[in-house]
Amino acid sequence: MTEDYRSGVIEPVQAERHDHSNIPSHPEASTARYSRVSSAASPSRSLGSVALATPAHTTRTAILDGQALTITPRTLDGVTVSANDINGIFELYSREYSPYLPVLDSRPSPDACYNQSPVLFWIIIGTACRSYSQNPTLLSALAKGITNLALLSVITTRSPLQRVQAFLLLVTWPLPDAVETNQQEINYVFAGLLLHLAQRSGLHVPAGSDEFFRAMTPNLPDIGIARRTELWIYIVMTYQRTCMCKGFLARTSFDISPEMSQSQTRQQTLSLALKLRLKWQDLCVQCGSAVSENGIRHLTPDQDRALSIIIRTYDVQIRDLEYTAVDDSDRLECNIAQLYIRSFYFLKQEKTSYAASFDKIQQIARQVIARVEKLTRSVSNPVSIPSYIVNALLFASYALLRILKSSIPFLSGESEEAKSSLFAAIGLLKSCSLDTNDMCSKSYMCLTQLWNSPRAFKKADGSDMLELRARSRLNGSHVVDAILWWREETDLQFRKQMQTLKNSALDPTDPLRLGTSSGLANENEQQQMTVMDFGDTSLFDFDYFMGGDFSLPQDFLNFPGPMGTSHT
Numbered sequence: 217m218t219e220d221y222r223s224g225v226i227e228p229v230q231a232e233r234h235d236h237s238n239i240p241s242h243p244e245a246s247t248a249r250y251s252r253v254s255s256a257a258s259p260s261r262s263l264g265s266v267a268l269a270t271p272a273h274t275t276r277t278a279i280l281d282g283q284a285l286t287i288t289p290r291t292l293d294g295v296t297v298s299a300n301d302i303n304g305i306f307e308l309y310s311r312e313y314s315p316y317l318p319v320l321d322s323r324p325s326p327d328a329c330y331n332q333s334p335v336l337f338w339i340i341i342g343t344a345c346r347s348y349s350q351n352p353t354l355l356s357a358l359a360k361g362i363t364n365l366a367l368l369s370v371i372t373t374r375s376p377l378q379r380v381q382a383f384l385l386l387v388t389w390p391l392p393d394a395v396e397t398n399q400q401e402i403n404y405v406f407a408g409l410l411l412h413l414a415q416r417s418g419l420h421v422p423a424g425s426d427e428f429f430r431a432m433t434p435n436l437p438d439i440g441i442a443r444r445t446e447l448w449i450y451i452v453m454t455y456q457r458t459c460m461c462k463g464f465l466a467r468t469s470f471d472i473s474p475e476m477s478q479s480q481t482r483q484q485t486l487s488l489a490l491k492l493r494l495k496w497q498d499l500c501v502q503c504g505s506a507v508s509e510n511g512i513r514h515l516t517p518d519q520d521r522a523l524s525i526i527i528r529t530y531d532v533q534i535r536d537l538e539y540t541a542v543d544d545s546d547r548l549e550c551n552i553a554q555l556y557i558r559s560f561y562f563l564k565q566e567k568t569s570y571a572a573s574f575d576k577i578q579q580i581a582r583q584v585i586a587r588v589e590k591l592t593r594s595v596s597n598p599v600s601i602p603s604y605i606v607n608a609l610l611f612a613s614y615a616l617l618r619i620l621k622s623s624i625p626f627l628s629g630e631s632e633e634a635k636s637s638l639f640a641a642i643g644l645l646k647s648c649s650l651d652t653n654d655m656c657s658k659s660y661m662c663l664t665q666l667w668n669s670p671r672a673f674k675k676a677d678g679s680d681m682l683e684l685r686a687r688s689r690l691n692g693s694h695v696v697d698a699i700l701w702w703r704e705e706t707d708l709q710f711r712k713q714m715q716t717l718k719n720s721a722l723d724p725t726d727p728l729r730l731g732t733s734s735g736l737a738n739e740n741e742q743q744q745m746t747v748m749d750f751g752d753t754s755l756f757d758f759d760y761f762m763g764g765d766f767s768l769p770q771d772f773l774n775f776p777g778p779m780g781t782s783h784t
Contacts, residue, residue, distance in 0.1 A: 293358075295361065301350065306323075306326050309344035310322055310323045310324070312344070312347060316601075317384060319384055333375040333378030335366055335379060336381055338361075338362045340385065343385045346600070347597035355650070356651070359392045362386075366386055370409060376413070376416070377417065380417060383410040383413060384451065387403060387406050387407050387410055388604070389602065390403045392650055392651055403458060403462075404459070407458035407459065410454065411451060414447075414451045419451065420473055442485045445485060446485075446490070449490055449494055452472065453493060453497055456497045457604035460501075460556050461607035463688075463691060463692025463695075463696070465504055467501065468498045469498055470498075488542065489542060489545070493549050496553040499534055499557075502530065503527070503530040504690050507563070512688075512693075514565075524573075527560050530557050548584070551583045551584045552604075552605070555608060558577050559611060559691040560691050561577055562577070562615070570622075574622070577619060578615070578630075579630075581613075581615045581616050581637070584611075585612050585637045588609045589644060592648075598647045609644060609645065609648070610655065610659055611691075613645065614663070615694055616637060620635060620638060642663050645660045662698070662699060666702050672701050672705060685700065686700055
């Protein structure tokens with residue numbers, strides 16, 4: 217694992233501890249010291265971790281060596297993982313996954329972890345076994361059991377700190393079941409659970425965390441205020457990233473902290489890299505809120521101009537912060553934030569501004585793809601890359617596809633470079649795929665087929681369809697829109713269902729409905745696969761990835777009266 221993608225250390229002095237004499241403390245807790253690191257620190261920074269409590273029968277030396285005194289085979293839902301596999305997977309986690317999210321011991325003890333929190337143990341196994349070549353069957357065999365175990369853990373009060381750590385890993389590296397059922401948005405739901413579990417444990421108020429626990433034992437006895445603050449920031453960032461990846465509105469770090477002034481003070485103890493990334497994500501969240509307030513469908517000329525102003529305002533603020541970036545990992549985070557903000561340009565409806573908007577999007581999309589490509593070359597297995605980085609690659613790929621399929625000229629004259637970048641991104645998605653049912657694999661096929669289709673993103677007369685029809689997912693709307701084009705292109709039954717939805721949403725006296733209904737009866741016209749111009753964008757406010765079992769009743773959108781206008 218390259219050192220470039222390690223977050224910075226906590227800069228403060230020794231973490232504070234509450235005086236709970238009846239609580240067994242971690243051996244390192246009373247001696248931990250963290251040296252201050254200047255903003256000019258080397259990229260190979262280390263991060264103080266949130267340690268697991270150590271059982272009495274283990275030693276600190278044994279844990280740092282990555283070995284417990286014993287490693288016991290474990291079974292979940294009838295699937296047994298041997299001691300050798302457990303040891304190998306934990307070693308793999310420490311080497312390839314922990315640097316992205318350093319919230320545990322750098323080399324946790326498997327048995328100590330299981331004894332304290334079975335759900336954390338199994339989620340570590342589920343996270344790292346995705347790249348465990350010695351037994352590639354484990355991931356699919358364990359995924360459902362781990363998901364169910366995580367859901368059941370929500371109703372317990374045991375090990376609240378470790379449960380939060382477990383959900384952090386689960387959201388950052390979703391299991392295959394979570395990927396395959398993405399029309400249910402299960403990872404987005406897990407992100408909400410993560411945030412609320414952390415608040416229930418009092419992590420959002422580090423100095424008063426113990427007030428949120430009803431039992432005699434304090435809630436978070438093993439970590440001090442500074443480290444609670446750091447863990448809370450990782451939780452907020454993970455939650456925000458998941459929302460942005462799915463095109464949902466999120467909340468800023470200050471919106472979910474009850475003491476803004478205290479929160480700002482505590483954030484000064486964070487590393488420069490962590491503070492910088494939090495600022496970028498907060499700016500993305502603020503931009504999404506401003507765009508939503510301005511309007512996202514059927515924009516007036518004034519709203520369209522206001523949309524451009526909003527995007528430019530936040531884009532400039534993010535670029536200004538880029539000058540303080542220390543390493544390539546920081547710059548990738550900056551580019552991802554810029555991509556999320558510039559993707560809002562796809563919501564514009566003023567045709568004269570498409571050329572400039574598309575050019576800004578393609579420039580940042582190419583930068584994201586180039587940096588992700590560099591990252592994949594530095595890791596032993598691309599499937600270890602966190603999901604939010606892979607989702608940024610998806611955003612960039614679909615953005616370039618839409619721009620390249622249009623006849624809008626490139627103001628920067630870099631169409632060939634953009635085409636090469638798209639092809640590189642398609643290859644990267646294939647390398648990041650876990651199985652044939654995940655989003656990377658499906659997008660590899662979707663992007664390839666749309667690229668080769670002469671009808672994609674075109675109206676019935678062959679002219680460009682520049683406006684998005686799917687507009688409900690904010691900065692992710694262009695991804696949804698592209699997938700809808702692909703479904704229309706490859707699935708005749710889907711086209712029939714969408715036409716039925718269109719008819720049921722229109723006024724029965726509307727001539728458009730009558731004309732479309734009569735055309736629908738023409739089997740030859742159906743077989744021609746001519747792209748339909750539905751007009752009413754609200755028909756596309758469905759789940760993100762539109763699973764293959766898509767089915768809705770004919771009267772699902774049987775609203776009274778007309779809904780929207782048709783494009784001509």
